[in-house]
Every structure is written in C-alpha cells, then in structure tokens.
Amino acid sequence: MARRGISPFNAASLLVGFAFLYLPIAILVIYSFNASRLVTVWGGWSLRWYGEFFNDRAMIEAAWMSLRVAAASATIATLLGTLAAVALSRGERFSGRTLFSGMLYAPLVMPEVITGLSLLLLFVAIGAERGFWTVTIAHTTLTMCFVAVVVQSRLTSLDRSFEEAAMDLGCDPLRAFLAVTLPLILPAIAAGWMLAFTLSLDDLVIASFTTGPGSATLPIRIYSEVRLGVKPEINAICTLAIGVIALVIVVASLAAKLSGARAESAAPL
Known part of the structure; x- marks a missing residue:
C-alpha cells in the first residue's frame, strides 16, 4: 500500500495552529531574559528579572x-x-x-x-x-x-x-x-x-x-x-x-x- 504524505495545506494548517498556541508563550519566555526595563524593547540576555522576583x-x-x-x-x-x-x-x-x-x-x-x-x-x-x-x-x-x-x-x-x-x-x-x-x-x-x-x-x-x-x-x-x-x-x-x-x-x-x-x-x- 502506498504511503500518503502530509499535504502542504495540512502542514501549513498544523504550523499555523501550533504558532497560534505556542508562539505567545515562546515570546514570553524569551523576553523573561530581557535585560531592558521596557517589556517590548530587547536589551540583551540577562537573569536580572529572576533576581528581582526572588527579592520581591x-x-x-x-x-x-x-x-x-x-x-x-x-x-x-x-x-x-x-x-x-x-x-x-x-x-x-x-x-x-x-x-x-x-x-x-x-x-x-x-x-x-x-x-x-x-x-x-x-x-x-x-x-x-x-x-x-x-x-x-x-x-x-x-x-x-x-x-x-x-x-x-x-x-x-x-x-x-x-x-x-x-x-x-x-x-x-x-x-x-x-x-x-x-x-x-x-x-x-x-x-x-x-x-x-x-x-x-x-x-x-x-x-x-x-x-x-x-x-x-x-x-x-x-x-x-x-x-x-x-x-x-x-x-x-x-x-x-x-x-x-x-x-x-x-x-x-x-x-x-x-x-x-x-x-x-x-x-x-
């Protein structure tokens, strides 16, 4: 029996679905290591805000x-x-x-x-x-x-x-x-x-x-x-x-x- 691969439409739909679910979480995790005080401005990698949390x-x-x-x-x-x-x-x-x-x-x-x-x-x-x-x-x-x-x-x-x-x-x-x-x-x-x-x-x-x-x-x-x-x-x-x-x-x-x-x-x- 011939193997049926995933169609481009299904692959794109799956990609969009996963991006909709997990992209916001990934952005939040990345910006938790942001050195800048401004949430939307990237200032380099830092653990500063984890230290702020443990001191709060x-x-x-x-x-x-x-x-x-x-x-x-x-x-x-x-x-x-x-x-x-x-x-x-x-x-x-x-x-x-x-x-x-x-x-x-x-x-x-x-x-x-x-x-x-x-x-x-x-x-x-x-x-x-x-x-x-x-x-x-x-x-x-x-x-x-x-x-x-x-x-x-x-x-x-x-x-x-x-x-x-x-x-x-x-x-x-x-x-x-x-x-x-x-x-x-x-x-x-x-x-x-x-x-x-x-x-x-x-x-x-x-x-x-x-x-x-x-x-x-x-x-x-x-x-x-x-x-x-x-x-x-x-x-x-x-x-x-x-x-x-x-x-x-x-x-x-x-x-x-x-x-x-x-x-x-x-x-x-």
Whole structure:
C-alpha cells in the first residue's frame, strides 16, 4: 500500500495552529531574559528579572500561598474524588446514584464565576473568615470532579476478577481492594493529584471570590500587577510557572502510561 504524505495545506494548517498556541508563550519566555526595563524593547540576555522576583517579598509570599493551597486542595480532592470514583464504579445500583454523579460532575460544566460567587455567598452566610482555608475548600470543590473522572475511568477498565480471586483466597472486600486494586489504580490517583494541583495553581476566578486580605495567590497578584502595566518581572514569574506546570504535566503523562502498562501486564492471557 502506498504511503500518503502530509499535504502542504495540512502542514501549513498544523504550523499555523501550533504558532497560534505556542508562539505567545515562546515570546514570553524569551523576553523573561530581557535585560531592558521596557517589556517590548530587547536589551540583551540577562537573569536580572529572576533576581528581582526572588527579592520581591510580596510575590514570594503569593507564590508560597499558591503552592500551599494547591498541595492541600489537591490532596483533599484526590482523597474525596477517589472515594467517589470507587462508589460510582463499584456501586452501580445504589439509590441516588444519578443525583450523586450529577452533583459530583457539576463543576465540570459550571462557569467558574457562578461557582466562585456561590462559594462566596456561602462563606459570608456562615461567617467564615476568608483566607487560606476558604480558597482551599473552593479549589477542592473545583478539582475533585476531575480526580473522580480520572480514577473512575481506570476503575472501569480494570478487571474485577483480580479482586474476586483475592476474596476467594480469604481476603475480605476491604483488604482485597487495598492489596490488589489500589496498587493498580495508584498511577491514576497520582495523575489525578497532579491534575488537581495544576488546576489549583492556575485558578484566578474562584480564588478572587474566596480569598481575603493577606492571602492572595500568585495569579491574583500577577493580575493586580498587570493592570498597572506589564513589568519584565512578570515575564520571569510566568516562565517559572510554565516550567512548574509543564513538569507536572510530564509526570502525570508518565504516570498514566505506567498505569496502562501495568494493566496490560496484569491482563490474563
């Protein structure tokens, strides 16, 4: 059969698409090493603005706040999302399953403005002081459904005969799940945690509704700085954030591949 090469039109379309997606990011990364104080004027290569960032106490505190919120919310969301995925995949007939799944997956399609406003009204109604924990709860609400989707898809494709064999050998259902199923879905759980961490780290809309004085996250801080004009330091901060998120995505992809490889090796011949 003759091999069909890519047509010039398809190649040009692919090139334009990639340029539209990644050229602005590439320009931002390049200009983060600009020695000039003017963002649009190239003044040579320099690490000056990275040093400015690490000497900016307010930015460092905002970055540390974002990392703490992302780690805490991702951990809680992973725990709750995994339990929800187990309930949906192992309890096909329990009453209220449709309502439960609908409420669980609602943040996937709900506009973030509505989610943030509703959480703000809730925190005001109960008199909660807005800060670290309110942002963490809000991000947990946002990211838990993503974890549930990832883990549930892995559980659905998993052969339940492994658990049944373990129970035939004397394990109770809980021990069979912990000894057999959990190691097989662990890469999916790790991928869900990394996805939740990335979503929390990037969020601006929901955090702006639920944060309080002295607890601004890095996206909020960057947005407030950009409103007064883009500084070269912002390019350096965004480049570091891109690097962190890219690393998380790579690790999540490797975890997903590891999960698939384990499933293939564990499948009966």
